[in-house]
Amino acid sequence: xxxxxxxxxxxxxxxxxxxxxxxxxxxxxxxxxxxxxxxxxxxxxxxxxxxxxxxxxxxxxxxxxxxxxxxxxxxxxxxxxxxxxxxxxxxxxxxxxxxxxxxxxxxxxx
Amino acid sequence: xxxxxxxxxxxxxxxxxxxxxxxxxxxxxxxxxxxxxxxxxxxxxxxxxxxxxxxxxxxxxxxxxxxxxxxxxxxxxxxxxxxxxxxxxxxxxxxxxxxxxxxxxxxxxxxxxxxxxxxxxxxxxxxxxxxxxxxxxxxxxxxxxxxxxxxxxxxxxxxxxxxxxxxxxxxxxxxxxxxxxxxxxxxxxxxxxxxxxxxxxxxxxxxxxxxxxxxxxxxxxxxxxxxxxxxxxxxxxxxx
Numbered sequence: 001x002x003x004x005x006x007x008x009x010x011x012x013x014x015x016x017x018x019x020x021x022x023x024x025x026x027x028x029x030x031x032x033x034x035x036x037x038x039x040x041x042x043x044x045x046x047x048x049x050x051x052x053x054x055x056x057x058x059x060x061x062x063x064x065x066x067x068x069x070x071x072x073x074x075x076x077x078x079x080x081x082x083x084x085x086x087x088x089x090x091x092x093x094x095x096x097x098x099x100x101x102x103x104x105x106x107x108x109x110x
Numbered sequence: 111x112x113x114x115x116x117x118x119x120x121x122x123x124x125x126x127x128x129x130x131x132x133x134x135x136x137x138x139x140x141x142x143x144x145x146x147x148x149x150x151x152x153x154x155x156x157x158x159x160x161x162x163x164x165x166x167x168x169x170x171x172x173x174x175x176x177x178x179x180x181x182x183x184x185x186x187x188x189x190x191x192x193x194x195x196x197x198x199x200x201x202x203x204x205x206x207x208x209x210x211x212x213x214x215x216x217x218x219x220x221x222x223x224x225x226x227x228x229x230x231x232x233x234x235x236x237x238x239x240x241x242x243x244x245x246x247x248x249x250x251x252x253x254x255x256x257x258x259x260x261x262x263x264x265x266x267x268x269x270x271x272x273x274x275x276x277x278x279x280x281x282x283x284x285x286x287x288x289x290x291x292x293x294x295x296x297x298x299x300x301x302x303x304x305x306x307x308x309x310x311x312x313x314x315x316x317x318x319x320x321x322x323x324x325x326x327x328x329x330x331x332x333x334x335x336x337x338x339x340x341x342x343x344x345x346x347x348x349x350x
Contacts, residue, residue, distance in 0.1 A: 008190040015193070025342030027257025029192035030335065036196035046197050054194035057187065061309050062156045063137045064188050065252040067181035069160040069274055071267025073167060074174055078241065078268070085235035089245055090272065093228035094279045094306055095287050097249060101220035101329075102293045102302035108212035109298070 004053030011036045123172060129180020136162045151281035151314055156274050188253035192334075195251075199331040202324060206332075213301065217329065220305035221336050224249035244268040247337055248276045251308040254334040258341050273308065280307020281314040296322040304329025 015032030018024070024031070040046050072079070079086065122128045140158035147153035167177055178185070206213060225246040232242050243264030247255040252273045259269035284303045293299055296319050303311040304326030312330050316323030 005190065008193045011193045012189045025261050025346075026338050027192070027254060027261065029189040029257065030254060030338040032189075032193040033196045033199075034335065036193055037199055040196060040200040041203065046200055051197055051201075054197040057191050057194050058198065061191055061251070062313075063134075064184060064191055065256075065270050065274065066133055066137055066156060066159050066163070067178060067185040068188075068252070068256060068267050068270035069156060070163045070167070070177065070181070071174060072160065072271045073164050075265065075268045075271070078238075079271075082237050082241050085232045085237035086241065086245065086272070088235055089228045089232040089237070090248065090275055090279055091283070092231050093224060094249075094276055095283055096227045097220050097224040097306035098280065098284050098287045098302045099291055100223045101216045101305045102288055102291060102298050104219040105212045105216035105298045105301055106293060106295070108215045109209075109295075 001049070001053050001056075004050045007050065008032075008036075008053075008057075119170075123170075123176060126180035126183070129177045130183050131180070132163065132166065132177075133159075133181045133184055136166075149314075149317055151278055151310070154274070154278045154281075154310065156310075157278060160271075160274070188256070192251075192253045192257075195331045195334065198327055199335075202328040202331075205324070205328065209297075213328070213332075216298075216301055217305060217332050217336060220302070220329075221249075221333050221340065224306060225337075225341070240265060241268070245272055247341065248272040249280075249306050249308060249333065250337045251330050251334045254338055255308075258338055261342060262345060274310070277307045277310025280311040284311065284314070297325045300325030301329045305333050308333070 011032035012029050013032075014035060015030065016028030018031050019026060019028045136159040137155060140155040140162065143158060144150075144153045144155040163177070166172075167174065225248075228245050228248060229242050232245050237245070240263075243262045244259050246262065246264070247258040247269060250258065250273070252270055255269050255273045256266040260266045280303060284299070284307065288299050288302065293302070300315045300322035303315050303322075307314075308330045312323060312326040315326035
């Protein structure tokens with residue numbers, strides 16, 4: 001587990017450094033994810049020790065955004081003032097996105 | 111007695127231990143409720159734990175930065191978690207290869223429609239610029255969405271709230287939407303939910319079938335990746 005966590009942090013670090021160097025407007029961890037993905041493709045397999053740790057980490061993915069979610073209390077004023085556009089935008093765009101994605105995929109499957 | 115208690119409280123509130131511990135307790139309590147509610151998407155554990163923690167901070171008059179002092183240890187794991195998404199993405203490589211055209215086309219359509227429709231509707235109804243920028247990446251998995259919002263000039267903590275809300279909405283609304291459109295194929299249903307409602311939609315899809323879950327997870331990873339690269343580019347074109 002320690003090895004896998006270290007590996008993830010090393011890839012994240014490389015990602016962050018690359019983003020700083022190139023000025024790419026992409027989050028560093030995303031670059032790290034891409035590099036790890038490329039490494040796995042080149043290697044031809046994902047080792048079990050890495051799979052286990054990643055699965056453990058991702059199974060608690062929703063816990064990880066609780067601290068940021070609590071930050072909602074910094075935005076009560078904004079949410080109170082703009083609740084209508086936010087609510088309508090969220091509901092409508094979620095339904096539209098599900099519909100469009102499904103229809104395009106079905107159309108291209110034929 | 112109450113003097114002693116407040117003394118202990120002052121001591122604990124100043125240490126990161128408390129913020130970290132209440133975060134873990136709140137989440138596990140909320141997860142227990144979610145399991146008791148038979149994983150009903152309306153009993154989303156993130157929504158419940160956030161509500162409980164907000165109430166706690168409110169009643170104890172604790173400022174958010176003091177809480178975050180401890181909670182940042184959980185927050186920090188978002189970065190490695192994004193890197194870890196490479197592993198399930200790799201596991202689905204074969205599926206991806208065999209369905210390159212339908213998956214690629216649906217991904218591109220969905221990842222464009224989600225932010226464009228949200229921003230257009232929000233803008234038409236008079237939302238502010240910062241709100242729109244925070245709203246744009248709301249269909250992407252939270253850690254990526256927050257990174258993107260930060261790069262765009264939105265408010266990452268507002269984005270986190272909007273992402274969670276979107277996930278819950280997607281999990282609740284997907285079934286009806288897809289039934290109206292007469293989409294029966296579990297692969298298509300899963301992929302659509304994953305693009306629109308990221309991890310919360312994926313968790314929901316796994317409860318219906320393995321196929322639906324796998325395609326939802328694949329969609330979540332690909333959408334996060336594409337959005338992270340596509341978004342700044344779109345915004346640059348827009349601005350200049």
